[in-house]
Each structure stands twice: as C-alpha cells, then as structure tokens.
Amino acid sequence: MTQTSLSWRMATGVAATVLALYASPVMAGNEAEVAEHLIELVKIGRGVLSEQMKNINDPAKADKGFTGDYMSSQVVERFKKSTKLDLRIPNVVPQANLYLALVQAEKEVVDEAQPIINKPGISFKGFIPAVFARRVGEQFYKKSGVRMKLTGIDYRNANNKPDDFEAEVLRMFNDPRHPKGQSYVRNTMVDGKPVLRMMDPEYAGPTCLGCHGSPKGDRDVTGMKKEGWKEGELAGAISVVLPLK
Ligand code: HEC
CATH class of the missing domain: 3.30.450 (Beta-Lactamase)
Known part of the structure; x- marks a missing residue:
C-alpha cells in the first residue's frame, strides 16, 4: 500500500473513531491485551523518534524530512512486525480504532513540532522521546478518554x-x-x-x-x-x- 492511501485511511479512520470510542469502552476479556498494544505503540513511536535525534539536532540542516506521516507509517509498519496486527486493514483488528487514535496522536505531535524540528542553526531542540511521549499521552486522552x-x-x-x-x-x-x-x-x-x-x-x-x-x-x-x-x-x-x- 502506498503512503498516500495509508494517510488517507488514517485520517478518515480516526475521525470515525473518536465518536465510536466514547460510546463503546473496551469489552471485558481482552483489556490487558489492548493495554499491552497501546504500550507497544508508544514504545515504537519513541523508538522511531530516538533514531531521528541526530538528524533533528543537526544545526547545519533545515528540512529534516521527519514528518508526522513518516512517524505514523513507521509505527504502523513496526506494530505489524511485532504483533502481526495490520492497522492498514482496521476492520480485521479488534480495537483498531483505538490503536489508530494513538497512531494519529503520534503523527500530530510530530507535525506540531515541525517548526522546531526544521529550525536551522541550533543543535539541541528539546524534542526528545520523553517529551514526545508526554504530548502523545495528552493528545490521546483527548481523543479516547x-x-x-x-x-x-x-x-x-x-x-x-x-x-x-x-x-x-x-x-x-x-x-x-x-x-x-x-x-x-x-x-x-x-x-x-x-x-x-x-x-x-x-x-x-x-x-x-x-x-x-x-x-x-x-x-x-x-x-x-x-x-x-x-x-x-x-x-x-x-x-x-x-x-x-
Ligand atoms: C536528552 C536528555 C534525556 C535523555 C537522553 C533521556 N531523558 Fe528521560 N527525560 C528527560 C527530560 C527533559 C524529561 C522530562 C520530559 C517532560 O517534560 O515530560 C525526561 C523524562 C523521563 C521520564 C518521565 C518521568 C519524568 O522524569 O518526568 C522517564 C521515565 C525517563 N525520562 C526515562 C528515560 C529513559 C529510560 C531514557 C533512556 C532510554 C531517557 N529518559 C533518556 C531527558 C532525557
């Protein structure tokens, strides 16, 4: 699947999600697995960001090419590798909407950080995995409760x-x-x-x-x-x- 159709799916998928979620908290039985998957998604996102630290903190470069779309496609890809769950086919993944809301939060946090990420002339920018995780948690709470x-x-x-x-x-x-x-x-x-x-x-x-x-x-x-x-x-x-x- 191309990146464009992935982003499109995520954009549309997530809009529907937010409403659906409030109406249907997680069903009894598989909650622990759901919580594990959410933790995995945050860890993967932090890992993707860690790999980018050198790039992000390079004072000689302006555009780093590290976008929210890159983040979300990497998270989806690596999540599939580690769990076998493919969020690009959400209708076959239980709780896909919840997971996609978290992927969307990760995307948004990277998108919102673009001005600082792409600022030339400064090295350390403070956009580190712990800050990313905190902002993602705050954004995800607003979407999902x-x-x-x-x-x-x-x-x-x-x-x-x-x-x-x-x-x-x-x-x-x-x-x-x-x-x-x-x-x-x-x-x-x-x-x-x-x-x-x-x-x-x-x-x-x-x-x-x-x-x-x-x-x-x-x-x-x-x-x-x-x-x-x-x-x-x-x-x-x-x-x-x-x-x-
Ligand atoms: C570049 C410096 C830096 C590095 C490297 C770093 N941290 Fe942090 N860490 C911070 C800062 C700054 C915060 C506060 C982030 C915030 O504002 O929420 C923090 C927060 C945390 C927190 C949340 C609790 C708190 O202190 O607010 C944990 C847990 C944590 N770091 C663990 C780690 C682990 C584990 C690693 C290595 C994998 C790591 N950190 C690497 C700077 C760093």
Missing part, C-alpha cells in the same frame, strides 16, 4: 508525577525481588468507574545516562539536574488507565 503516561519516582515534569497507585507500583518495580521487566496489571476503580490499569517498567540504558546519569545534580543538555541513575536501574514506567464497560 484513555490515560497514558510516562512516570517515574524522581520525575522531572510535574505532569509525569505518579499518582498513589503508580507510586506504589513503582516502589514494587524498584524492589530487587520484582522480576525485571514484568509489567503489573489490575482491574480497579478510578473516579467511581471501572478501569484496567497496567504499568510496564523501564530501565536505564546507556543512552539515558547522558541526561539521567552521574554525576547526580550536574546539569544535562536540557539544563535539568541529573538523577545519578546507574545502568540497569529502574527508570520509570509507562502507565495506562483503560476505562472498561
């Missing part, structure tokens, strides 16, 4: 602050007895309504330490104080709150 965020114990951005549930699960993830990489899922209530909550832990890799590593308290390239993380330590988690029927 599903909350998604990147959170952590020693959070930098107040919008990423863990709520009580998240803080408790982060403490559990931080316990050496917790099996590394194992996510946490629970059906519970938020504001008197049934939800499924899922959290997926993330650990500090070598590429994170330039900003979050040592020496603790020194300023990173963004001007914020480094946390002093060591490689392999818990960095935070992706958190999903999925409303249920």
